[in-house]
Amino acid sequence: MKEIAIITGANSGLGFETALEFAKKGITIIMACRNIQKATDAKNSILLQVKDAQLDIIKIDLSSLSSVREFVKTFREKYQKLNYLINNAGVMWPEYSKTVDGFENQMGSNYLGHFLLTSLLLDLMPDSSDSRVVTLSSLAHKWGKGVINFDDIHWEKKYSKTDAYAQSKLACLMFANELNNRLQEVGKKILSVSAHPGISSTELTRHLKPFQIKLMKYTGIEALVFQSAKRGALPTLMASFDETAKGGEYFGPQGCCEFKGKAGRAKKSKYSQNRENLKKLWTLSESLTKAEYIF
């Protein structure tokens, strides 16, 4: 029977490159995207390269808990199992705004939406180490203070777009770690793993000011530091398919400072592995999203 993958944000950047490689393996892909036109363009682009690719678009807006629930309802009506869940979609450094559920946008879209999504799909995953929940984090999980701002989780007192992004990606990594802990505690074989792409050329920089983008281009920073989205997707692919992968592992580029290079095991901050921190974030996330994890 064909394997099935959900890839959030499959229309652009790393998500697109990941979907392309999954398609080459003959895996049925559900492109979980918020913009149907962009998703359709991406689907057509994959079909040009992989003629028999099985690609299904289902709309999701991760900044809305009701949209996440609607996505899962549609998915479950069409499919009976799930082999890979790639929690990839993300937004970086937007001006301050809140989601419809009252969450700071980056925390809501990058993390809390995926926290709920995973809870609603886990029971469809076969109990095997080939079943993978892969969550995208970032080098940024160590940047800023490198901690969860538990006292002001939605940055209502003072917003820093860079710190809020860093927090959201730290939360993603902590989620992957704690999900792995909880799966292992009940003896489940499904792997929860995480990945980061170093610094990759994608549309993630869309909220930068035009002069910042020009600066990166003309000073040569972009050429020096960035790698292609195709290479940036390699850690996600390793997390998804490496047969030696263990639950809780984190994959990223192996070059200088983990900016670029071939994929391998990456370094996590100590904070992201501390069980007390993990449990505290998990409990808060359950209460914010009303997610019910049943293991």
Ligand SMILES: NC(=O)c1ccc[n+]([C@@H]2O[C@H](COP(=O)([O-])OP(=O)(O)OC[C@H]3O[C@@H](n4cnc5c(N)ncnc54)[C@H](OP(=O)(O)O)[C@@H]3O)[C@@H](O)[C@H]2O)c1
């Ligand atoms: N590029 C890097 O250097 C880098 C570094 C570290 C981590 N990452 C992580 O890698 C992941 C992929 O980013 P990327 O670099 O490929 O950026 P990208 O090209 O901007 O792609 C982001 C994707 O996420 C989607 N998305 C954003 N908000 C969404 C929402 N509320 N609901 C549904 N989809 C949403 C976007 O949809 P639209 O096209 O409709 O906006 C797009 O498909 C992110 O989690 C990012 O944090 C990237």
